[in-house]
Amino acid sequence: MSSGTLWTVVLVAAVGCYLLKLAGLSVPAAWVERPWVTRVVEFVPAALLAALVAVQAATSGPALVVDGRLAGVAVAALALALRAPFIVVLVVAGATGALVHVLAG
């Protein structure tokens, strides 16, 4: 992706996200607070964030792969379950990824 295209993506997405915020303060509440609208909005983050975890940890291009990233995420999940601070979660995930990289040569 060229630098110009990348800038376009960055700016369009940034302005779009800002307009979504502004809309909330500007439109009548009844437009947004319909049961099915709030229902969908409530669950969109779970679906998308989980999809991103899966894609970032277990795919490379069109292929499904198992490598240090998946090991790192597994360790991160364990750390989160033990209520570790965010920085600890990232550090143990990174250390695991690096370790697998070194061991796998």
Next chain:
Amino acid sequence: MSADRTATLRDAVGLGLAVGLYGVAFGAAADAAGLDVWQALVLSAVMFTGASQFALVGVLGAGGGGLAAIGSALLLGTRNTVYGVRLAPLLAPLLAPRGVLRRAGAAHWVIDETTAMAVAAPDRELGRLAFWATGATIYLGWNLTTVLGALGASGLGGTAQAALDAVVPAAFLALLWPRLRRGFPEAPVQRRVALGGAVVALLLTPFVPAGVQVVAAVVAVALAGRPRPGVAVSPGDGAAPRTRPTSAGEADS
């Protein structure tokens, strides 16, 4: 200054510091996805909503196209529209006909953390204070640490790059985690939707252009079923955990 105001400001600053850690992770993820420092900074300064920013660079980092990246960022940004509706009565003095500029300014800071802090405040005045103090602290910290992360990540060697590759999905998981934890509204349903989203994305990966599977995963929302009366959108994850600075996953409010 009253004790309530002091406590509100202290919480706001604490939250800002915690969010700063996410800014480092975001800056590093943006660098890994091929964005330069300026592009990472523009995202933090203009988009200023963490989950959408992470999604954008996540899709680009996976080799995805611009439309898929924009789509995933906007889908995650819809939360903030609902938050705006919730905050409008609180910020009402800003929203008078002559307050167009102030409304435009306030809208910029409508995110998970400012909403959570504002609606949890004991009264409207403290709610407004919480909104502005949390917004200002997070805005400063988030942009500063974005630059640090982006600069720090550039020029990493092979092993450090492998570490960063594992840090990025771990950061997404940390964003997701509070929603799945017991105590979050309808946590079991959230877990079902999350699992569905991950499965849909992995199944589609071999067959669709990179990034499209992330946007398509939104169909998993159907697993949530019909609306139930009286359940409202909760300010949850997003730019950062709505947590005390000491713990990534602990829900505050």
